[in-house]
Amino acid sequence: MKTPIELISQRITDAIQKVTGQNIPAIVTAATDPRFGDYQSNSALSLAKQLKTNPRQLAEKIIANLQIEDVCQTPEIAGAGFINLRLKPEFIKNYLTEIKNDTENFGIEKSETSKTVVVDFSGPNIAKQMHVGHLRSTIIGDCICRMLSQAGWNVIPQNHIGDWGTQFGMLIAYFKLEWPYVDEDYSQVEINDLEQFYKSAKQRFDNDENFVAVAHQQVRRLHQSDPITMEQWKNIVDESRKHYQPIYETLGINLTVKDERGESFYRDKLADVVNDLKKVELAVESEGAICVFPEGFKTKEGNPMPFIIQKTDGAFLYATTDLAALRFRINELKANEIIYVTDARQKQHFEMLFKVAEMAGWVKDTKLVHVTFGSVLGEDGKPLKTRSGENIKLKELLDEAVKRAKQVVEQKNPELADSEKDSIARAVGIGAVKYADYSNNRTSDYIFSFDKMLAMDGNTAPYMQYAYARVKSIGRKGQEKGIDTAKELKGLKEIFINEPAEFELAKQLIRYSEAFSTAIADFKPNFLTAYLYDLAGKFSAFYNACPVLDAEPKTRASRLLLCNLTAQIIRHGLENLLGIKIIDRM
RNA sequence: GCGCCCGUAGCUCAGCUGGAUAGAGCAACGGAUUUCUAAUCCGUAGGUCACAGGUUCGAAUCCUGUCGGGCGUACCA
Incomplete structure (x- = not known):
């Protein structure tokens, strides 16, 4: 069913057609002031300029040709040529009846059926806890999926988890040497341990040559898909999932294991990406690395800027993986549109990625979109961190929100049963964090404040x-x-x-x-x-x-x-x- | 240096495909409750939309420049 604006817009467009003989979509917006009615059209103003005529007279002609008495009262012309429209009570009542009967959509049309969209969001790192930095991508991406589904799209969420790379070889090597029991039973390992092991392993890697050799050996085994090593790797991924999947559930995010296609999924497609780009002579060697130089990008020295797809040591990068994923989504997932939800700092990376893919002729009709967002800041206006400068764990942040919401419930409604208090506190606490994020302009940074988001007054x-x-x-x-x-x-x-x-x-x-x-x-x-x-x-x-x-x-x-x-x-x-x-x- | 984003009320933020007198919330002040949850509602006050030009009948919105802040800018993701 059409929105009131669409309905009015169509009528005015028809009237404009009659007056000018041209099909020019009308501009209709909500009235800027109740005194001007419910909706207004400023079409006469902009149109008059193009047609070099008097806007007020044009507005009068439009009204004279306007058939809208089933929707609005007699339109009025005000000021320089604004057309003010006031809905008829009968129209409002009829529309209400239609919405009442449209119990699934409340007037929202399912207009985009039979089109497929891939939405890439969240993307946590394996063996690390999710932190505030993952919040926005996760919840904004989820909201985008929900909106697109509502609009009728076939939505394919993709959780591009960070589950591949040399760090896993290092981690496995570390287990072998220090914590052999882990190999026997990964269920004893929690994400905190993994994170701690990761830090320790990194430290040892930086200081112990023997360990470096063992780690490299493990990396090779990973790359050769050695069954035992793969099993160990898979255990690490599974244990990590036990950390982030509950967070998704807490946050009400519709992501599951079936939506995961992480870096590891593309590992055997990376060489092809490089070779294919070499074949069409887009990829060339430069300073030892294999690069594509997309048009329109410059380094600080003013030279063409490389999109590096293979390092001097032969390793691939996330640029390579992103290219492989993009091609997979177009060719295999049949995406009509691909949406990437990441912070604004990666803007240039995605501009280059899209450009390279276009230059390679991979894109065809698929629309590529980078949806960016700003940073979450602390009360001091700087990126939200702990006092010691570490990233704030997402789980701790959410727990704190629920705890604070619980205090409010205790204060306002002490007579409720404990279990009900808890479920209210969860809904309010988590809801507050999400709502505060959503209610800010996506592209702006915003200051994270429990007090503000949990306030009973205001847009919370x-x-x-x-x-x-x-x-x-x-x-x-x-x-x-x-x-x-x-x-x-x-x-x-x-x-x-x-x-x-x-x-x-x-x-x-x-x-x-x-x-x-x-x-x-x-x-x-x-x-x-x-x-x-x-x-x-x-x-x-x-x-x-x-x-x-x-x-x-x-x-x-x-x-x-x-x-x-x-x-x-x-x-x-x-x-x-x-x-x-x-x-x-x- | 170059590129991108941002600068709106004391504070936190909307509004930006140009449109009528720039809006909310918080904080401040003043009201409303025999009534369905006052975690509410109504009102008052608060502005050089960073600054300067330009385009236009009309600019917070578009263009140019300046100042201030953030981010990115060759082998991290």
Whole structure:
């Protein structure tokens, strides 16, 4: 179903066609001020410039040819040639009815069926704990997948885990020498141990020549797929997964082992990448390394900048792996679009990657997109670290958020059962971290603050969850009073709304699909949170102004519908699109 | 040096395919509760949109330059 903006836009486009004879898509936006109505079109202004005519007169001609009486009241022209539009109550009511019946999508169209998109995100390193640096890629990537699925795409998430490289040879060698028992039973090893072993191994590698030799031998065995070594490697990966998979579950991230295609997956495709690029004479030797020089990139000396795909010592790099993965996704996964979700610092790398792939003729019709994001900063405005300068572990960060949320629950609702307090604290704490991230502009850095994200006022998860809980509370209260809300909704024949607060809420409800459209257009979750926050605000205003359960029966059923749709859309937005839990009571 | 990103209220941030009087939240101040969760709502105050030019009927938004901050820039990912 079309969004109100699309609907109005189409009508005005038709009118413009009649006036000018040209098919020029109309510009329609939400009104910048309630006094101007609900929507406005500035098409006459920009069009008048092109046609060298008077914008006001053009606006009048457009209106004269505009068929929109089923949607809006008589359009008005204001200022230099703005066309102001006010929705008819009948239209709002009809649209509400349609959304009510569209119980899966609430007006959002599934427009992109039969197209496949690969989304590359999260990408934790094996044998290391996830830290704050993984937060944004993981949750933004997940949100992008959710939005694309909602839009009808066939979504293939790809978790490009860091599971291959010389460090694994080193780690295995270290186990052999220092902790042989590990080989017998990896289940005793936790991620903390792996991380510690990794550090110790690295230290020994830097100081002990004999160890270097053993480590290199293990690396060779890995590369030769020696069964025993591979088994040891696999154990390390499996144990690491036991660390990050629960974090995904905590965060509500839809990533599982089936989405993993890490660096190891591409290991036997790397030589082909280099050879194929050599064959077409894109890859050449330079200062001992094999490089491609994509057009338009310069080093600080002003020379062409290399995209290095094989080091002097013969080893491949992540550039090589990325090329192999890109080719796999196009040729094997049949991607129409590939989206990479990484921090903005890798921008140049992906620009070069895409350029090289294009120059090699691998890309064909596939759209390549790098979705970037800013850094998570501490209260001091510097990248978030521990006092000793280490990365903050993601698990510890999330635990802390839940702990703080629990304190709030204890304070606000001490009478609840412990188990309920815990589940509320999890939903609020984790939700707060995610929501705070989503509500900031993706491309900006943002300052991480538990106090701000857990605040009950403002654009936060707790505020949203509270709004939802209040709607649910009306249902419970109604039940106590013998009001069957489900039955009332079913029996609702005609929507009856009158109060300004009801209309404000209703108009917000029918705009959900518009918010979705703007959010997915640039993969900007903050458009979704902004919409939901507005919705919750309008609901709260309605809640204060309009009694539901004590209203006249006719009014009551319609208000219950507004409540129900508010709850449904908050739930859909929070849970389905953002992966944030809602709670019935808090 | 070159490239990319950023600079909006005291603080944290929206808004940027040009559009009407630049918006929220926090903090400050003033109100609202016999009523469905006050983890709420309403109001007041707060701005040279870093600065200077330019394009335009119109610029926070586009262009150029300056200042300030961040990031990247040959074998890490």
